[in-house]
Amino acid sequence: MAELFKDGRPIQLAISDWEIGVPSLTSRNNGKARWIRGSTSPLDQKGSTGWLADLYGGVQSGWNDYARINIPINEKPITWLQSVLWSYYMTEAESFGINMVIFIHDPTDFDKRAEMTQQADIGTLEKGAGWNAHELDVTTDQFYFYGENTTGTDLTSAAPNYYGLDDFQGDALFKDWTIYRITFDNGWQTANNEFKSAYVADIKINGQIVPLGPLSGKHRKTVKTSQTMLATAKTTDEVIAHHTSSGVDWDFDFGGTGYITKAWLANSADITPRLRLYLFSRPPTGMLNDEGANTNPVTADLPYFLGVIDFPAMSQQGTGDAFALATPNTTGYLPLEFDAPTIYGVLVQRDATATFTNTALTISLTADMEDN
Structure with a gap:
């Protein structure tokens, strides 16, 4: 059992054994997402399973084109998240890197939720042609958030209001919320740019490797x-x-x-x-x-x-x-x-x-x- 607090009273959460779930892929509009085998160089150089997520962002139009990896998180307190590392191979240099989004909600009221989006063009997020890797610094101001029913937070929503993960973890409202999903995205831009394929090979959350690959057997x-x-x-x-x-x-x-x-x-x-x-x-x-x-x-x-x-x-x-x-x-x-x-x-x-x-x-x- 994990213990959080709401209005000064403890909240009991039934947490089963798993923390990080099996990843899946999704995309929207011009974006496409698929699993591929890293069978030839350079795509065979990284990744624990030999599978990579091919995230093709597509032609960007109206901030609604993307490809994404979804990773379920089993209602872990926001303070649980301490380290995240990921690597990805980009077909060509882009203005955005592969960024992380953290989805959180009030564990007692799902009407209250927010998504914390890492700034995709931040200077510390690698975005060059070839292999890139990122190690999350929880103190760097790089996340903005949107949400519903977030009255009580000391933080201001929407870009360009950027915060570190530690700011959310110490916030009056969000410190008692839980993480239900983490995603890694390619896209979400505009101006008719084409985001070519980026191949995500490694993801490690709190020291745990997240095995990548398809679920269905085919x-x-x-x-x-x-x-x-x-x-x-x-x-x-x-x-x-x-x-x-x-x-x-x-x-x-x-x-x-x-x-x-x-x-x-x-x-x-x-x-x-x-x-x-x-x-x-x-x-x-x-x-x-x-x-x-x-x-x-x-x-x-x-x-x-x-x-x-x-x-x-x-x-x-x-x-x-x-x-x-x-x-x-x-x-x-x-x-x-x-x-x-x-x-x-x-x-x-x-x-x-x-x-x-x-x-x-x-x-x-x-x-x-x-x-x-």
Whole structure:
């Protein structure tokens, strides 16, 4: 049992064994949040579980676009929180870092609550490209708050009224409130800036590592890759790539194993060929050059051959790009199992003659990933 005081009288709180709950992800509007495997450098360098939270803040408009990690806290007194550390990899330098928000309420009246938001552009919160880390200083004036029914506090709500965590812990009102959630956010800005993906790898609260990763046993992931096409005619059984003498395979870094359940490809040309994507668990050694006669899969690559995805004929609507979509409901060999974190493709024309435009051809694969 934990003891707090309200109006001079003790409040008894039934506290079970757990203090810090299992994290989950959420997002709003242009933001997107998902779990990913840190399977390649630099994302494999940190994190206790190998999972990272990919927080894509998105294009910021009207202070309502964000991606977030939610961590439940089991009604711990605000004075319980003494130390927080977290690390994150930013795709590029941003004006905001990954900031913390502490949610508190009156444990006897849930109509009374507040959220304490760390100033995301404070100078001490790292926000450069690459790896960043932050160690919370409870005395630094960096939190502002909004709330409901907060009469009795000695603090003033809303930015630019900033306080240290210690100020809330000693406040006449908030010192008796409890923490029910802590979040780590990317976003909440405006001015049309795009907040690229930031990958949170480590969170430690009061000396306890918070294990990161999905709950369900499966999660969904989409990987896209593009090559700029040559504006030349391709015919039946020819490889489609970006170059006639130094072609490369199409790489899809899923960071784990699973089943491909959806695939699409698109190019701006008005064309109608049927295409086939050969997939391997290591780089194939057959023909990779544009307009070269397909030789895949060669005998030496058969131990690593995963199968193919057959796309229906590409089509165009109005002035949109030509595209083709393969799902389990089409004749395309989906779902397709793969057992390697990165898979490698060779795209081949199945029939007809088609001239792509000198623009990107994009292939997108969506997979149900296994959490193992």
